[in-house]
Amino acid sequence: MTVPHVRAAWLQGGDARCEELPPPHGRTYRLVLLGPPGVGKGTQAELLGRALGACHLSTGDIFRAAHCQAEPSPALKAALEAMRRGELVPDAVVVSLVRERAACLRCRGGFLLDGFPRTVAQAEALDELLAELGVSLDAVLNYQLPVEVIVTRLGGRRTCAGCKAVYHVTARPPHVEGVCDQCGGRLIQREDDQPESIRVRMRAYEEYTRPLTGYYERIGKLVSVQASGTPEEILARTLRALSTLLGHKEYLNSA
Numbered sequence: 001m002t003v004p005h006v007r008a009a010w011l012q013g014g015d016a017r018c019e020e021l022p023p024p025h026g027r028t029y030r031l032v033l034l035g036p037p038g039v040g041k042g043t044q045a046e047l048l049g050r051a052l053g054a055c056h057l058s059t060g061d062i063f064r065a066a067h068c069q070a071e072p073s074p075a076l077k078a079a080l081e082a083m084r085r086g087e088l089v090p091d092a093v094v095v096s097l098v099r100e101r102a103a104c105l106r107c108r109g110g111f112l113l114d115g116f117p118r119t120v121a122q123a124e125a126l127d128e129l130l131a132e133l134g135v136s137l138d139a140v141l142n143y144q145l146p147v148e149v150i151v152t153r154l155g156g157r158r159t160c161a162g163c164k165a166v167y168h169v170t171a172r173p174p175h176v177e178g179v180c181d182q183c184g185g186r187l188i189q190r191e192d193d194q195p196e197s198i199r200v201r202m203r204a205y206e207e208y209t210r211p212l213t214g215y216y217e218r219i220g221k222l223v224s225v226q227a228s229g230t231p232e233e234i235l236a237r238t239l240r241a242l243s244t245l246l247g248h249k250e251y252l253n254s255a
């Protein structure tokens, strides 16, 4: 298991640099995590990051980090409003934020893109960017779970205000209530985990993001994974499914 490194370059953009680069790992993995809000993408990205040495790159985390900026740009302000309502941020805004962080996609540690792409236009923009960078996607993990279970997961979610680690009040509680195990930061409930925002996010997923499964299935990169059970069971399932797709035995060994 490798230790996750700081994601300053991704979270802050601009001139920010990660304090620590991922240590050299046997192989570089470049993956996208797809699935409805609350299915557990962020949780799996954290575990996969440790197992594969790849960096967790979440577009939602970029927006939540920007929330703390003293003077966000007008485009960012509008994006944060959309996010609070549970709506998607416009493609142009998201794509330009990802383009600004292109170096993260070329990082020697590889990447686990979580929450991007979310529309077909974003998937096309990602293809274009990766081609420019001379790197390619290994696979797209599509997590699936019944909606009732998802709603329970979202209702009990708590997130670290500092390092963004994700907990659940009953399924994945921290050692000390309200305090992050990893950095000691304060655990908070996300603004978009309110019932009305959850409904809007689910609709946006059905309308704009679900069609992406067909997009990636057509190019043979889609791996479907049932997201039931404990996070560790889902991780093991994911690694087995990846192993089958890519034919790499090390996935099984690192679980």
Ligand code: AP5
Binding pocket: 035, 036, 037, 038, 039, 040, 041, 042, 043, 044, 058, 059, 060, 061, 063, 082, 083, 084, 086, 087, 088, 089, 090, 091, 094, 114, 115, 116, 117, 118, 122, 153, 154, 156, 157, 158, 166, 167, 168, 169, 171, 172, 192, 201, 227, 228, 229, 230, 231, 234
């Ligand atoms: P984003 O941050 O990407 O949120 P999301 O896709 O809605 O996904 P979530 O973070 O809600 O859930 P998750 O699947 O990561 O689940 P988690 O691991 O936390 O996006 C937020 C917003 O930003 C969007 O609505 C949009 O406005 C904007 N945005 C971002 N990217 C964009 C883009 N590309 N284009 C346009 N707009 C964009 O798990 C959930 C809970 O379940 C946790 O409490 C966890 O502890 C628990 N849990 C996880 N696994 C298990 C398990 N196996 N058993 C029990 N509990 C579990």
